[in-house]
Amino acid sequence: MIKLATPSYESTAVEGNDVRIAMIAYTLYAGDPRVKRAAEALTEAGHQVDVFAISHDGTRGSTDGGLLRIRLLRMEKKQTRVARYAFEYGLFFSWALGLVSLLHARRRYNVVYVHNMPNFLVFAGLIPKIGGAKIVLDVHDPAAELLAAIRGRDLPPWVQRLASAEERVSMSFSDALITVNEPMRRRLATISPRPAAVVMNLPDPGLFVPLEESRDRGSWDWIVYSGSIGHRFGLDLVVRVLSLLADDYPSLRFRIIGEGPGLESIARLAEDLGVADRVEFRGYAPNSQIPFLLSDARAGISPAREGAFGSLVFSMKVAEYIALGLPVVCSDITTMRYYFSDDELLFFEPDNEEDLARAIRELLTDPAAAEERAARSRIKLDKLDWPAQKETLVETVEALASSRKSQSRRWARPARSPWVRPGAIAKQKDKEITKHA
Numbered sequence: 001m002i003k004l005a006t007p008s009y010e011s012t013a014v015e016g017n018d019v020r021i022a023m024i025a026y027t028l029y030a031g032d033p034r035v036k037r038a039a040e041a042l043t044e045a046g047h048q049v050d051v052f053a054i055s056h057d058g059t060r061g062s063t064d065g066g067l068l069r070i071r072l073l074r075m076e077k078k079q080t081r082v083a084r085y086a087f088e089y090g091l092f093f094s095w096a097l098g099l100v101s102l103l104h105a106r107r108r109y110n111v112v113y114v115h116n117m118p119n120f121l122v123f124a125g126l127i128p129k130i131g132g133a134k135i136v137l138d139v140h141d142p143a144a145e146l147l148a149a150i151r152g153r154d155l156p157p158w159v160q161r162l163a164s165a166e167e168r169v170s171m172s173f174s175d176a177l178i179t180v181n182e183p184m185r186r187r188l189a190t191i192s193p194r195p196a197a198v199v200m201n202l203p204d205p206g207l208f209v210p211l212e213e214s215r216d217r218g219s220w221d222w223i224v225y226s227g228s229i230g231h232r233f234g235l236d237l238v239v240r241v242l243s244l245l246a247d248d249y250p251s252l253r254f255r256i257i258g259e260g261p262g263l264e265s266i267a268r269l270a271e272d273l274g275v276a277d278r279v280e281f282r283g284y285a286p287n288s289q290i291p292f293l294l295s296d297a298r299a300g301i302s303p304a305r306e307g308a309f310g311s312l313v314f315s316m317k318v319a320e321y322i323a324l325g326l327p328v329v330c331s332d333i334t335t336m337r338y339y340f341s342d343d344e345l346l347f348f349e350p351d352n353e354e355d356l357a358r359a360i361r362e363l364l365t366d367p368a369a370a371e372e373r374a375a376r377s378r379i380k381l382d383k384l385d386w387p388a389q390k391e392t393l394v395e396t397v398e399a400l401a402s403s404r405k406s407q408s409r410r411w412a413r414p415a416r417s418p419w420v421r422p423g424a425i426a427k428q429k430d431k432e433i434t435k436h437a
Contacts, residue, residue: 019047019401020107022100022133024124025115026092028077029053029070033287033316034140034180034201035115041390042113042397043067050103052096052124071099089118101127109133110401117141119170129173134400137174139196142187143167145309149232167191176400178393181314183335199393201316202386203323208291210325210378217296220253221364223329224297226290227317229260232310234303234331234351236262236269241357243273249364255280257293291324299327299346299363299370306333306350314339319384322377327370329359339384344377346370 021042025035029051039049048067055072073095077088100112104127112125113136125135144163148155155163168191171177177196179185188196229235235256242254256266256279263281270276285293294300300321304310311334318336321328330336332347348359363370 019111019398020109021047021049021111021113021397022052022109022125022128023049023113024052024096024100024121026089026117026121027053027115028056029072031284031286037204038393039068041393045394050107052099054092093121093124096121096124097126100124104128104131111136111397113397114138115140117143117146119143119167122170122173134175134403135173136176136178136397136400137171138178139184139188140180142309142312145312149307149309152231176396178396181335183338184312187312197392197396199389200384201314201319202384202389203316203320205386207288208320208323211295217298219251221249221251221298222253222255222296223299223301223360224255224257224294225301226257226320229256229258229266230262232305232307234305235266237303237351237353237356238301239266239270239273239275239279240353241360242275242278244353244357245360246275246278253278253280255282257282257285257290259284290320294321294324294326297326299329301329302331303356304331304333306331310350311335319381322381325374325378327363327374328377329363340377340380344373344380346373
């Protein structure tokens with residue numbers, strides 16, 4: 001069901017730093033931590049943010065009293081076939097283009113902040129850009145690689161060329177880029193001359209705090225996964241290993257928190273292998289409930305497949321497990337290896353059942369070593385530091401807004417830009433932890 005939102009026209013006389021931001025994201029706002037926290041970081045800095053996103057259940061837009069306004073398009077994200085993807089993207093783009101353009105006449109946006117996918121949502125900020133607004137593109141996922149991962153095989157050459165062109169043109173239209181980790185930044189550097197600021201996906205330190213060591217885990221050894229369910233996330237691998245280890249570890253259980261197109265196939269596989277009673281599906285849960293659902297876990301797991309897409313992913317869910325003080329079993333993909341070592345995570349070879357079985361055996365037979373890894377990974381995560389990531393995000397937007405204003409006053413000095421100054425780049429690298437840390 002699709003229902004267009006009706007815009008509300010609140011007064012624009014809002015106290016703050018007078019940076020007015022339109023934030024566009026084809027996502028469920030309440031369930032997307034990166035988008036939600038970006039909006040909150042900017043409003044905490046005193047800026048005005050209008051969010052344009054979607055809702056499944058008819059949740060209405062809201063306001064927090066002035067600085068944050070949320071406008072939602074009610075529609076269901078099915079995304080089962082290419083035609084459905086095109087329809088959903090096109091519908092949301094049309095809605096965002098019309099509403100942002102309409103509200104710009106009243107709000108006079110300084111910055112349009114767009115979260116991909118898709119990248120071409122930047123063109124929903126066409127009218128504000130003509131009026132002098134700056135465009136930020138926050139690249140969560142690489143376009144062609146993600147489409148190939150969803151499809152489960154390589155893209156046809158013409159689709160590959162189209163996805164690459166969409167990405168390049170969208171970045172060219174943008175005035176600044178933000179992305180999620182250092183390997184992604186390096187990838188963007190091969191596509192666009194625009195430097196990209198890195199703002200990592202890290203847990204909310206107010207929500208994800210270490211669990212009580214004395215907590216009751218019950219009689220089961222729960223391995224828990226939290227996130228989307230699809231082939232590229234490797235949950236089928238865990239179910240197969242659960243079957244392999246069933247006789248040796250009768251108390252071993254697997255809990256899945258989340259939803260996605262691969263749910264039915266995972267449930268069917270568990271039935272076929274005779275371990276359906278060992279797999280628990282908890283469905284979608286808001287971020288605020290995740291700590292409770294992990295409170296009895298022996299470990300968190302991230303079994304993502306590598307591939308062109310998987311190699312660029314930093315799993316925020318792994319960071320959440322670490323923040324809660326849990327040991328983590330993680331596939332040895334490039335980006336996770338960039339930030340963590342064998343002394344911090346229990347790595348296994350991606351898509352390798354035997355090696356995953358080895359890692360889980362090691363976890364269960366040597367819990368003291370697992371807890372030591374958990375403590376070391378927590379130290380590493382603390383050094384990555386969400387407040388520093390938030391500062392980078394806010395500085396990037398503020399610098400763009402300042403550059404817009406300075407262009408209208410020729411006597412003004414050039415605006416300070418955090419993503420081009422060598423000193424700022426060095427500072428950013430100091431805030432990140434490399435594999436040599």
